[in-house]
Amino acid sequence: MKKNTVAITGNQAVAEAMRQIEPDVVAAYPITPQTDIVMNFSQFVADGKVSTEMINVESEHSAMSACVGSAASGARTMTATSANGLALMWEIVYIAASLRLPIVMPVVNRALSGPINIHCDHSDTMGARDSGWIQIFCENAQEAYERTIMAIRIAEHKDIMLPVMINQDGFITSHSVEAVQIFEDKKVKDYVGEYKLDHSLLNLDKPVTYGPLDLQDFYFEHKRQQAEGMANALKLIPDIMADFNKEFESNHDILETYKLDDAEVAVVVLSSTAGTAKTVVDDLRSKGIKAGLLRPILFRPFPTERIAKELAHVKVIGVMDRSESFSAMGGPLFNEVRSALYDSAEKPIAVNYIFGLGGRDIFPEDIKKIFDELLAINKTKKVASRISYVGVRE
Amino acid sequence: MKQKGWKEVPIGGLIDKGGSAMEYKTGGWRTFKPAVDKTKCINCLQCWIHCPDSAIQVKDGKMEGFDYDHCKGCGICAAICPVKCIKMEKEK
Secondary structure: OOEEEEEEEHHHHHHHHHHHHOOOEEEEOOOOOOHHHHHHHHHHHHOOOOOOEEEEOOOHHHHHHHHHHHHHHOOOEEOOEOHHHHHHHHHHHHHHHHOOOOOEEEEEEOOOOOOOOOOOOOHHHHHOOOOOOEEEEOOOHHHHHHHHHHHHHHHHOOOOOOOEEEEEEOOOOOOOEEEEEEEOHHHHHHHHOOOOOOOOOOOOOOOOEOOOOOOOOOHHHHHHHHHHHHHHHHHHHHHHHHHHHHHHOOOOOOEEEEOOOOOOEEEEEOOOHHHHHHHHHHHHHHOOOOEEEEEEOEEEOOOHHHHHHHHOOOOEEEEEEOOOOOOOOOOHHHHHHHHHHOOOOOOOEEEEEEEOHHHOOOOHHHHHHHHHHHHHHHHHOOOOOOEEEEOOOO | OOOOOOOOOOHHHOEOOOOHHHHOOOHHHOOEEEEEOOOOOOOOOHHHHHOOOOOEEEEOOEEEEEOOOOOOOOOHHHHHOOOOOEEEEEOO
């Protein structure tokens, strides 16, 4: 298959995916570090490269509101945001999922204020983990590009019908130039096909109502359906990924394991930090230490059984969270992973490392220290601290 | 009436047809019920114009009574009636 290799940033890669998808409507508001997704896409609109209706709104609350109206009318709809922009959308983020509208939204992960900060952590989308959106985390620009395209098929699958967030790390991925392989336009257009909604708000021959008052007598039924949609997504996303892999000669999965099969100690980490951690794993392996890594890719729905299966044999795991949930019981990834292991007969000791908040750099030496601690715990079977903060000044 | 389960209703709270408010009986919300004295009524249809629930029944340009399945008993008809021929009576 023909792929064109170009040197672009994560944001440019996502804008390129949006150009190829050519959604009917994009309603978006710029916010750092997502800005140049919208900026680049606006340029495509201005240059006549896409026929998309670009709606420039006055806030993210309006962006997501316009997306809801647009998607309900039967238009394929996209937007993009980061951090406080996502927070300003909040009310409508839940409504988009509840109304079962297949909006696709690349999110460039950035620390949520306050204090105000524009750099990477996952506090923005982790806050939205119960909003009913599918959440997929990407390690690099290539993944962000391909999964933005794939997300259209996931969101619009008739047994799913849920909006999707495609997450990449702010600045680290969004603003770094990488070699990205771009598919042919026609191939992408054929893959995404045409969005056909059964009940369009604009079909005057068959009038419908979206978003009516839903009280004690039916709200619960609609929430039950929504839970089923998410359960279906968990079943269907591996198939959609396999199909994509065949179509585009790629290699997507709901999670990545790295030298995990015979690992005694392992870290679990999302997105770009996994790249750094893999070099540490290689380094430890060269010294004969059985280190490994697991990188969750699909975070909502959470692939509990698969994660438990992959980690069951490991002796000690360190779950690395790039966000704090202020629960006094660790970060969100830690809690999900630890909960996933509860039903396993054999399970690793699990400890949590909060790192990289507000874009604080994480170095190979930091991850090496984490592995050293995991090895020490494996030896003594004693956990001195269940939750630790890596890279913060004492 | 047996209500539909979660597998049977359209997803996302969608109402997949128009005019379904007819099937939703709101008469039970009423505390006060309008009653008309037709001997005084001048058929000006002010009640019909102002009723927020389209619950005034009209035939051949004449006010005939109320759709008690949908009248919520707000009393606007009684308040607007220029000849005061509509009275609000406590529901029994």
